[in-house]
Amino acid sequence: MNIAVIGTGNFGSTLIKLFTKAGHRVTVANRSGADSIQKLVAETGVKLVPTEDIAHEADIVVLALPQKSVAELPKQIFAKAKAEVIVVDCTNYFSALYGKIPEIEKGMIESVWVEKQTGRGVVKAFNTILADSLVESARPEGSSNRIALPIFGDSSKKKEVIARLVDELGFDPVVLGPINESWKAQPGSPIYCTDLDREQMLIWATKVNRKTLTLNRDAAMASSMALPQTATWKDHLQCVRKVALEN
Numbered sequence: 001m002n003i004a005v006i007g008t009g010n011f012g013s014t015l016i017k018l019f020t021k022a023g024h025r026v027t028v029a030n031r032s033g034a035d036s037i038q039k040l041v042a043e044t045g046v047k048l049v050p051t052e053d054i055a056h057e058a059d060i061v062v063l064a065l066p067q068k069s070v071a072e073l074p075k076q077i078f079a080k081a082k083a084e085v086i087v088v089d090c091t092n093y094f095s096a097l098y099g100k101i102p103e104i105e106k107g108m109i110e111s112v113w114v115e116k117q118t119g120r121g122v123v124k125a126f127n128t129i130l131a132d133s134l135v136e137s138a139r140p141e142g143s144s145n146r147i148a149l150p151i152f153g154d155s156s157k158k159k160e161v162i163a164r165l166v167d168e169l170g171f172d173p174v175v176l177g178p179i180n181e182s183w184k185a186q187p188g189s190p191i192y193c194t195d196l197d198r199e200q201m202l203i204w205a206t207k208v209n210r211k212t213l214t215l216n217r218d219a220a221m222a223s224s225m226a227l228p229q230t231a232t233w234k235d236h237l238q239c240v241r242k243v244a245l246e247n
């Protein structure tokens with residue numbers, strides 16, 4: 001498939017490497033241009049494209065930039081896109097890092113806000129796993145304890161395409177509800193960055209409490225930030241699990 005990734009930071013570059021390794025044709029866009037991705041380009045052969053052109057040839061457009069920055073994307077970004085293009089929202093709302101989004105502060109579902117900015121329906125996927133875990137936890141289908149990734153969206157057909165991509169990258173896709181239920185996969189949820197397997201995810205997905213998401217998100221972040229610099233991604237994962245699965 002032709003996959004366009006917007007954002008070449010920690011998460012975007014990880015996805016780019018995995019997508020190219022899986023044989024997809026990947027184009028990328030970022031804010032600062034070619035200088036920041038010379039190594040990534042040399043390693044993967046991906047092509048940097050101006051953001052306004054990134055969606056033209058794409059079957060899938062992956063949003064891997066800070067959520068607030070989605071509002072800065074060119075307004076005509078999807079004007080020449082294929083009618084059936086799938087927009088994947090990997091973004092999460094962390095106001096402490098990037099500033100507040102008033103609509104989300106008032107309770108708008110994060111991916112609904114992203115849909116409003118882009119003018120496109122989105123599939124929410126890949127937002128619930130740390131970049132390091134994407135690399136280190138991938139397992140072949142049928143492996144015990146294979147980590148599950150939830151998928152939300154209004155199009156069953158598009159969710160199925162993304163489910164196959166999730167499986168291809170080494171994770172169990174768990175296709176859940178429409179985008180208006182995607183708050184269940186937001187930061188602070190027990191299915192957000194807790195690396196559950198499919199069975200556990202199906203149980204926890206029924207138990208998400210929307211009212212405690214923000215509190216849990218901020219508590220997990222505070223606990224994670226208090227870790228020493230030598231902490232590994234697994235230490236950060238434990239902070240998130242402790243808050244989200246025990247509160």
Ligand SMILES: NC(=O)c1ccc[n+]([C@@H]2O[C@H](COP(=O)([O-])OP(=O)(O)OC[C@H]3O[C@@H](n4cnc5c(N)ncnc54)[C@H](OP(=O)(O)O)[C@@H]3O)[C@@H](O)[C@H]2O)c1
Nearest residue numbers: 007008009010011030031032064065066069091092130131
């Ligand atoms: N890191 C993770 O483990 C992880 C896991 C799950 C989900 N996510 C989500 O993935 C997103 C990216 O996270 P990250 O950790 O990769 O952040 P990051 O390292 O700060 O990278 C952000 C990327 O977005 C690009 N960008 C910012 N504004 C842009 C714009 N207006 N147009 C085009 N590109 C723009 C930046 O471009 P420049 O490099 O040119 O500045 C940079 O490449 C966030 O929403 C995050 O919540 C991250």
